[in-house]
Amino acid sequence: MTKYIFVTGGVTSSLGKGIIAASLAKLLQARGFTTTIQKFDPYINVDPGTLNPYEHGECYVTEDGAETDLDLGHYERYLNTFTSQANNVTTGRIYQHVITKEREGAYLGKTVQVIPHITDEIKRRMLLLGENNQFDIVITELGGTVGDIESLPYIEAVRQLKWEMGNNCLVVHLTLIPYLKAAKELKTKPTQHSVKLMSEHGLSPDVLVCRTEEPLYKDLKKKIALFCNVTQDAVIEALDADSIYMVPLEMMREKLDVTCLTKLGMPLGNEPDLSKWKEFLNKLRYPKSKVVIGLIGKYVELQDAYKSILEALIHAGAMNECKVEVRNIHSEYLTKENAKEKLQNVDAILVAPGFGSRGIEGKIDAIRHARENGIPFFGICLGMQMACVEFARNVLGHTRAHSTEMDPDTEQGVICMMEAQKTITQKGGTMRLGSYDCTLEAGSLAADIYGGTQIAERHRHRYEFNNEYLQAFEQNGFMPVGKNPKTGLVEIVELKGHPFYVGVQFHPEYKSTVENPHPLFVAFVKAAKDAQEENRAANLRQSSVVI
Numbered sequence: 379m380t381k382y383i384f385v386t387g388g389v390t391s392s393l394g395k396g397i398i399a400a401s402l403a404k405l406l407q408a409r410g411f412t413t414t415i416q417k418f419d420p421y422i423n424v425d426p427g428t429l430n431p432y433e434h435g436e437c438y439v440t441e442d443g444a445e446t447d448l449d450l451g452h453y454e455r456y457l458n459t460f461t462s463q464a465n466n467v468t469t470g471r472i473y474q475h476v477i478t479k480e481r482e483g484a485y486l487g488k489t490v491q492v493i494p495h496i497t498d499e500i501k502r503r504m505l506l507l508g509e510n511n512q513f514d515i516v517i518t519e520l521g522g523t524v525g526d527i528e529s530l531p532y533i534e535a536v537r538q539l540k541w542e543m544g545n546n547c548l549v550v551h552l553t554l555i556p557y558l559k560a561a562k563e564l565k566t567k568p569t570q571h572s573v574k575l576m577s578e579h580g581l582s583p584d585v586l587v588c589r590t591e592e593p594l595y596k597d598l599k600k601k602i603a604l605f606c607n608v609t610q611d612a613v614i615e616a617l618d619a620d621s622i623y624m625v626p627l628e629m630m631r632e633k634l635d636v637t638c639l640t641k642l643g644m645p646l647g648n649e650p651d652l653s654k655w656k657e658f659l660n661k662l663r664y665p666k667s668k669v670v671i672g673l674i675g676k677y678v679e680l681q682d683a684y685k686s687i688l689e690a691l692i693h694a695g696a697m698n699e700c701k702v703e704v705r706n707i708h709s710e711y712l713t714k715e716n717a718k719e720k721l722q723n724v725d726a727i728l729v730a731p732g733f734g735s736r737g738i739e740g741k742i743d744a745i746r747h748a749r750e751n752g753i754p755f756f757g758i759c760l761g762m763q764m765a766c767v768e769f770a771r772n773v774l775g776h777t778r779a780h781s782t783e784m785d786p787d788t789e790q791g792v793i794c795m796m797e798a799q800k801t802i803t804q805k806g807g808t809m810r811l812g813s814y815d816c817t818l819e820a821g822s823l824a825a826d827i828y829g830g831t832q833i834a835e836r837h838r839h840r841y842e843f844n845n846e847y848l849q850a851f852e853q854n855g856f857m858p859v860g861k862n863p864k865t866g867l868v869e870i871v872e873l874k875g876h877p878f879y880v881g882v883q884f885h886p887e888y889k890s891t892v893e894n895p896h897p898l899f900v901a902f903v904k905a906a907k908d909a910q911e912e913n914r915a916a917n918l919r920q921s922s923v924v925i
């Protein structure tokens with residue numbers, strides 16, 4: 379029978395519930411249990427696809443084209459398995475479903491209420507992934523913090539499930555033990571309050587994971603256990619870690635997996651086999667070299683806006699035994715005049731995805747700089763589209779070239795809206811989303827990097843390369859080397875004679891995991907390393923000439 383673990387959060391947001399849930403899942407998976415994770419978000423948007431990165435960080439896209447919370451990215455990166463639409467549920471989706479059913483007459487005669495109708499629908503979705511016994515354990519992360527008004531139906535749903543399922547279900551509560559510098563003391567009161575708040579709603583945690591800056595000494599664990607009604611082995615220390623990828627090992631040291639399995643009445647399985655994970659961590663912690671990558675985007679000041687790209691660079695860095703330092707370069711403040719200065723000393727340039735006009739000319743100037751100076755360039759989605767615009771303007775001489783997204787009236791729309799998008803009026807979930815096949819040209823750099831010519835990657839866009847311009851681009855060495863086999867849509871471009879110039883219409887970052895770093899990112903970091911060595915050698919040659 380499938381067992382269910384619920385991960386709740388208390389005291390404050392940003393404690394890393396997603397990372398704790400993913401780490402626990404990783405340990406259970408490494409013990410031989412089939413495990414998946416899902417996230418329930420208490421906001422009213424049907425999905426996060428319409429939220430901007432200031433509100434919600436990156437929007438993560440699954441194979442089946444769901445626009446989801448970025449925590450699903452962590453789940454995939456840790457577990458190395460795919461998630462789907464079913465792994466992310468919001469209050470908006472729950473209500474949408476219940477209201478549609480109400481209109482269909484499913485509740486005829488009844489008053490439709492939060493309890494039981496909304497909570498029943500929450501419960502149904504919480505158990506959905508466990509149907510057909512495809513997983514031994516389903517972990518559900520509840521977004522928000524206990525005490526939020528909008529979290530209440532979720533807490534109530536978990537309370538009911540615990541009542542119905544007994545020890546087939548478990549609540550892990552992530553909380554904060556603040557360290558007061560002036561008093562030189564760790565404080566347990568906020569945790570006590572958070573557990574009390576939960577218990578007012580009839581739910582009590584079985585395991586407490588305590589985020590802390592300082593180690594929890596034994597008596598403190600004892601005190602927490604006593605006041606919060608949990609066994610002592612269920613007070614887990616979660617010390618701040620240098621890297622999120624250290625957390626599974628920290629949780630293993632604290633026996634979070636053993637405690638959960640024991641409380642669920644499950645066998646412990648094998649000792650977790652984390653050899654691949656440890657190998658990755660070793661490379662991450664002891665790099666042999668370092669490269670600097672300029673990340674050009676309009677949200678670079680936000681930690682979470684380009685989450686999957688940053689993680690993919692970390693995976694690729696480890697694979698190359700090389701530390702990747704990301705230099706954030708705000709595209710809004712980058713101009714033709716200052717591009718050289720701003721991009722000085724970067725070994726490679728990555729132009730980020732995005733929407734709308736803000737900072738667009740900065741992206742184009744950065745791409746021109748990379749193209750003209752032979753600096754490794756990687757453009758993702760909007761980054762690829764702007765590479766086409768830059769080439770059209772500065773090489774093909776189409777001075778007004780643009781994407782019709784930014785300039786709807788341009789007569790030189792080298793990037794234009796996809797035909798299928800033109801009739802769409804609804805905003806949420808209507809882009810070209812999810813995984814599509816792509817055929818690579820044999821002999822291209824991309825085919826070499828992927829080690830084959832048939833790939834599938836995930837998408838999230840409305841605009842595409844305008845094939846009317848294809849010939850002119852090709853004749854000038856700008857090559858469409860990856861195309862959708864059904865529609866001919868250009869998915870990858872390369873530039874002849876440039877050491878590394880790759881633009882992709884899709885988002886390779888979504889598919890990079892610890893155990894399977896994405897080949898394009900690995901090759902990009904390698905190109906940055908090569909460029910650095912080349913420059914060093916050239917500088918040496920130059921200085922020896924001066925001597």
Ligand code: GLN
Nearest residue numbers: 731732759760839840841
């Ligand atoms: N705004 C562009 C489009 O819709 C690019 C999207 C993206 O970068 N994800 O096609």
